[in-house]
Amino acid sequence: DSVLTQSPGTLSLSPGERATLSCKASQGISSSYIAWYQQRPGQAPRLLIYGGSNRATGTPDRFSGSGSTTDFTLTISRLEPGDSAVYYCQRYGSSWDTFGQGTKVEIK
Amino acid sequence: QVQLQVSGPGLVKPSETLSLTCTVSGGSISGYYWSWIRQPPGKGLQWIGYIFDTGNTNYNPSLKSRVSVSVDTSNNQFSLRLTSVTAADTAIYFCARADWNDGYDSWAQGALVTVSS
Numbered sequence: 072d073s074v075l076t077q078s079p080g081t082l083s084l085s086p087g088e089r090a091t092l093s094c095k096a097s098q099g100i101s102s103s104y105i106a107w108y109q110q111r112p113g114q115a116p117r118l119l120i121y122g123g124s125n126r127a128t129g130t131p132d133r134f135s136g137s138g139s140t141t142d143f144t145l146t147i148s149r150l151e152p153g154d155s156a157v158y159y160c161q162r163y164g165s166s167w168d169t170f171g172q173g174t175k176v177e178i179k
Numbered sequence: 180q181v182q183l184q185v186s187g188p189g190l191v192k193p194s195e196t197l198s199l200t201c202t203v204s205g206g207s208i209s210g211y212y213w214s215w216i217r218q219p220p221g222k223g224l225q226w227i228g229y230i231f232d233t234g235n236t237n238y239n240p241s242l243k244s245r246v247s248v249s250v251d252t253s254n255n256q257f258s259l260r261l262t263s264v265t266a267a268d269t270a271i272y273f274c275a276r277a278d279w280n281d282g283y284d285s286w287a288q289g290a291l292v293t294v295s296s
Contacts, residue, residue: 072240106282108224115273115289116224121282159224164279166237168214170224 073098077171085179090147092174094160099140104164107145111156152178181206183287191294197261201274208232212277213257217270264294
């Protein structure tokens with residue numbers, strides 16, 4: 072089963088800048104089963120992207136997902152203060168619905 | 180809109196069994212699979228296991244020997260049992276609804292379970 076490794080561990084950027092978060096799989100995965108979640112402090116995770124690139128209901132179009140096989144990316148095009156959170160990638164729809172270890176996005 | 184809520188003891192003694200229930204309201208158990216996820220304080224998310232409305236299950240290999248998930252479709256609930264707990268099992272436990280194609284689209288707020296004597 073595939074292990075997901077996210078990088079960087081922490082990303083510190085200013086409002087308006089672009090954030091690029093990476094998620095690498097140890098074995099090939101269909102992008103149809105890659106999701107991204109946002110978790111703000113003290114809250115449950117919230118689904119942002121499913122099927123690799125589909126925005127969940129309520130996800131602003133500043134968030135976009137891309138990638139294939141072993142390399143997946145979440146891009147936040149214009150950071151806002153409310154985007155400060157930890158972001159997790161996940162492989163779902165399998166016998167082992169594993170998560171990456173997370174990337175913390177800090178807004179300066 | 181579907182809502183999920185975790186209930187159960189917030190404190191469990193070492194070597195005992197952790198038991199939690201997730202109650203689903205505003206929607207049916209049918210047509211989805213239902214997962215348990217945990218998060219140790221200050222750490223990342225760990226998938227524990229899931230169950231289909233049919234009762235079929237899958238578990239994280241690292242926990243498989245100690246975990247079981249069951250479903251009660253008549254009461255719109257599913258449950259987690261984790262045996263022989265240690266301090267390493269201290270975590271916030273979340274339950275979530277999952278669609279095979281659309282990911283984990285609804286989450287409970289989560290419940291902190293502390294393992295301590």
